[in-house]
Amino acid sequence: MGEETFPADRPAELAELAERFEAERPQLRSVAYRMLGSLAEAEDAVQEAWLRLSRSDVSEVRNLGAWLTTVVGRICLDQLRSRASRREDPLPEQDGQVRLPDPVVSGLATLDPVHEILVADSVGIALMVVLETLSPAERVAFVLHDMFDVPFDGIAEVLGRTAASTRQLASRARRRVQGATPAADTDDTRKRAVVEAFLAAARGGEFDALLLLLDPEVLARSDGGTLVPSVLRRGAADVAAQAVAFARFAAEARLVLVNGSPGVVSFADGRPLSVMSFTIHDGRITGLDILTDPTRLATLGLTA
Numbered sequence: 130m131g132e133e134t135f136p137a138d139r140p141a142e143l144a145e146l147a148e149r150f151e152a153e154r155p156q157l158r159s160v161a162y163r164m165l166g167s168l169a170e171a172e173d174a175v176q177e178a179w180l181r182l183s184r185s186d187v188s189e190v191r192n193l194g195a196w197l198t199t200v201v202g203r204i205c206l207d208q209l210r211s212r213a214s215r216r217e218d219p220l221p222e223q224d225g226q227v228r229l230p231d232p233v234v235s236g237l238a239t240l241d242p243v244h245e246i247l248v249a250d251s252v253g254i255a256l257m258v259v260l261e262t263l264s265p266a267e268r269v270a271f272v273l274h275d276m277f278d279v280p281f282d283g284i285a286e287v288l289g290r291t292a293a294s295t296r297q298l299a300s301r302a303r304r305r306v307q308g309a310t311p312a313a314d315t316d317d318t319r320k321r322a323v324v325e326a327f328l329a330a331a332r333g334g335e336f337d338a339l340l341l342l343l344d345p346e347v348l349a350r351s352d353g354g355t356l357v358p359s360v361l362r363r364g365a366a367d368v369a370a371q372a373v374a375f376a377r378f379a380a381e382a383r384l385v386l387v388n389g390s391p392g393v394v395s396f397a398d399g400r401p402l403s404v405m406s407f408t409i410h411d412g413r414i415t416g417l418d419i420l421t422d423p424t425r426l427a428t429l430g431l432t433a
Contacts, residue, residue: 143183150179153194157201163272164205166230166257169428174204195283202273202287209265227359229352229420230257232404234394234429235386237321252276253388254406254418258350259309263302270295271302312410320409321391324384327407327414328393331376339369344415354422368417378402381433396433401426 154175161171178200190196232254260268266288273279273287281292281299288295314320323342330338343365351360362368376382379395379402386392393405404426408416420426 146182146187147179149193150182150197153197156194157197160198160201160272160277161205162231162233163252163257163260163276164202164268165208166261168231168233170208174201174208177204195279198273198277198279199283199287202269202279202284206265206269206287209268213265227350227352227361228261229350229418230254230261231425232387232392232406232420232429233389234392234404234431235389237384237386237391253313253390253408255313255408255416256306256310257388258418259306262309263305266290267298267302267305270299271306274299275303311408311416313415314409314412317391319412320407321384323409323412323414324391324393324407327372328382328384331372332382334373334376336369336373339372340365342414343368344410344413347413347415347417349417349419351419351421354424356423357421375403394431396431399433401429401431401433404429404431 157175157178158171161174162168165171165174178197181200182197187193187196260272263271269287270284273284274281281295284299285292285295288298290298327339327342329335330342345365346363347365347368349360349362349368349371351362353359360371362371375395378397380397382393382395384391385394385404387404387406390406392407393403395402395405400423402421404420406418407414408418
């Protein structure tokens with residue numbers, strides 16, 4: 130559908146369109162976040178979708194939500210392809226670098242409704258890291274079909290492919306995601322108990338207690354941004370030693386929800402020091418994803 134300038138002399142119609150768009154905004158942000166792994170870029174993509182809508186004639190569109198979802202898909206696809214061509218973001222463990230997606234951080238008591246939509250369907254940091262390894266087309270096909278039930282015909286329009294090739298693309302992405310996503314416990318009460326025990330042991334310098342909580346092959350990834358070296362560590366002893374050392378710098382650490390799952394935010398001198406996301410399987414920590422990039426932490430609105 131081509132874009133046309135929305136008539137300026139029909140403010141009531143534009144106001145109604147804006148109201149309908151606002152009703153779709155939370156879902157569109159959720160789509161864009163899964164596509165891009167960046168909260169700011171997701172918001173920009175949604176805003177661009179509104180600009181395109183406001184300049185389009187959608188009088189014949191029967192399902193505005195579906196129309197907007199495909200528009201956001203195209204915008205995100207362009208952004209992902211631009212990233213790939215610039216090679217600005219390394220893959221999660223490429224060349225010793227670590228690039229983690231933005232975490233969605235909420236309080237423990239209740240998950241903010243906006244955050245709840247953003248991280249529905251157990252879209253944890255570990256899964257988001259796996260999505261970062263997909264090609265732009267694979268990521269768009271997988272997110273739109275497997276996470277939002279968009280028909281392959283609609284995704285084919287976004288990708289400029291046939292429905293059959295789009296189905297194959299999504300299938301390949303699905304196999305890669307299933308093969309790379311670590312197994313994880315789903316009981317939040319049990320996970321919270323493990324995270325609390327980890328936090329207490331790290332604060333107390335209890336190395337042996339940490340070893341009992343960590344899987345022998347635990348993998349810890351730390352993304353410090355452009356100014357701080359990334360850290361990739363494997364093995365319970367190494368990760369436990371780092372946890373004890375890091376705990377000394379954090380004046381305050383509190384339990385939060387990171388993408389809907391128990392995690393930890395640490396502060397020093399009132400500034401956020403890190404956001405930690407845990408992958409827990411059979412009651413032991415198998416993965417730690419730690420964002421320590423001060424620039425990105427400053428955008429999350431975290432307060433001590």
